[in-house]
Amino acid sequence: MILGQTDGERRGWGWVAHLRAGGTTPWQAWTGLAEAGGRYLPGAQQLELLRRVNQVSAPSQRLAERVLAASAPGRGRPDLELVGAASPSRFGPAPVDPAALPPDELVRVATSLVADDLVAAGPIATPAPRRTRVVRRRYRIIGDPLVADSVRAELIADGRPPGGRLDRRNGAVVVVGVELSRLLAHTWTARCFAVGAPAWSEWVSVLAAADRLPPRVDLARACAEYAARLEPRRVHVVFDHDQIAPLVGVRHRFVTDTDLPAQAVELARRTAPVLGLLVTPPARRALLERLRHWLSEATGPTIAVPPRTRDWVAERAQGMRRDLIAGGYAVHGDLGVLTAGMAAGIAEPSEEGVLALAIELLLDPREVE
């Protein structure tokens, strides 16, 4: 098939040249013609993504070419042809008006480029942790990953890794609690930035259908397992997070991560599988930390439990509260936090929001340390 022959194809190449020059005219309004500027006419998804990038800010020539050459990763719709540019054919997917493409299609292409940028940037350089202190409080810290993971990382960096014998004289199990819908959201977020996760609503629906809480969320079960080995009073359920420091043997307050907006987490969730094709699992986790850093200033509503599963979450929160009281554990702070009103937010991340965030990342001339 020889490209650039029909008027439709020349119009397509004209639009490509326009977009390469930073243009923002939609395809349906475009009339200019040009000769073929490549082996094949880029797909509708790539062209529309470049138009959307141009609408935000002028990209570098390199970024424009990367967008045009990118293919959408994973399974899904193939690169589509422009309606009015492609020669009529009985074969292949139907050509489309790129402006009518759902943002999800553009996000697919964008995640591939974001993943490439992350690989190029590499993991965040962190100083080596100081040597493990001989005298330190033995601890385990589990529960809300937003707090527990930050605290654990800070303690490791300070020469206080978890582990060692938890015997009757030494050590504490710290179970970080938070309102249950937030605990679910934080756990899903942690999975998105680690091993990958299904979509939020699907994840919560499956849990509700099976009436099952993930191990990280099921605080009562975790407490019971530790209490079987230690006495219950050595298991500390902490809702007042300022109380964590003395339990793990330090004096200062911990700086923990903050909630990310739903579209930021969704972008990480969509980017993680692409990274999985580019780097090993440990490196992927490190690069997703880099992505978390890039997304740290993103704004927007956080993810919230979909209305159809709110009753289930409320019931499970009440049940967990009862089990924690019955277990006789040391509770720090108000146990009522667990069943306090559910956090506000959106039940589905906005695809337009995810796309806008991805474009923002692609355009950001970040400094790479």
Place this chain on the structure above:
Amino acid sequence: MTKKVILHVGTPKTGTSYVQHVLFHNQDKLLAHGIRYPADRFDAHFLAALDLMRLPWGGLEHQAIGAWDRLATQVRRWPGTSIISHEILATASRSQVGQALESLGHGSGTEVHLVLSVRDLVRQIPAEWQENIKHRAGLSYQRFLEQLRDPERGSRVATWFWGVQEIPDILDRWGSDLPPAHIHLVTVPPRGGSPDLLWERFVRAFGLDGLSLRLDGDRVNPSLGVPEIALIRRINQAANDVLEPADYRPLVRELLAHQTLSRRTGSPRLALPPAAHPWVSDVQDAWLVEVEKRGYDVVGDLADLMGEPPVAEWADPDHPREDDVAGAAVDALKAVLLESARLRRAQDRLTAELDETRRSLERAHLRPTYRLREKAVRRLESARLGRVAMGVYRLLRGRSSRSA
């Protein structure tokens, strides 16, 4: 000698696994004739395809990192003929095709030949639905067919199916830069012919005539009858939410589908519904006209693509005979029981071994000298001089491990 690359890009369900098996196990014999099939493991080209197309595949993609570049490097370095074969390459986009061809040396003096093995849709459609079901799908056969017939092709099922099956479109994407004489279409013969015929066609397409290769391995993938596939679909619907993907493959796909239910040979076979035949004929007629017009090298007979006429008694997998499904379910239950018994025995054995290990460990810890030694080592490890002393001690003792 012309440097040549033979690129076999599909389609699925056309004997590709057998071809790859033969090529993989005859690498030395091929090499003796200047032909390289560069693969250090059976699925090397599958991994390379995942890498090229950035296609996650149930966790396998971690093993695919950089696989295409490694494969392409081996091909570029080999002065003779190289063969690459994997059927999922059929879905590659134009951009990925361009990247693949360039990386293999196309345009830099290497002669690239494209091989596409094809089979009639009358067999491909039921086979593809069955494959979907064996990969956890729960959609009915009717819904599957509706999605294939939807002109929008918006569903994942339709996107994938046409991406790997629509012959003119695959050849548009892969073949637009190649002369038609370098594009070889291998047709799968109709059912009931010589079992060697398809392989002989591949031999011609790959230029392996006169080579004495070891031909072993299964030529046919295990397939299921109508009640068996209906049962797997029901199991998917019931268990998908509670069975982890990592457990699904060994338990449902391998144990139940392949090792148990595929051995039930008396069941009615899955076929295209008679009502879908006119539509399929129209599609295939259009493909045939197009393929003939383009002048590719056809290895076999394009008439093979017309498919068989409708079966006289069609069995609907969405409404199977419940007696037959119950029979299949009993066989499945028996297989699960036997597997559970085997796992219980394994668990008992491992529990006993673990108990013995724990007892041995406790005996070692109980000795007073152990605690003294442990304390001494910990103290030595906390100071630089002590660590040096421990290093010397371990060296003299002849232990390679550093840790105590």
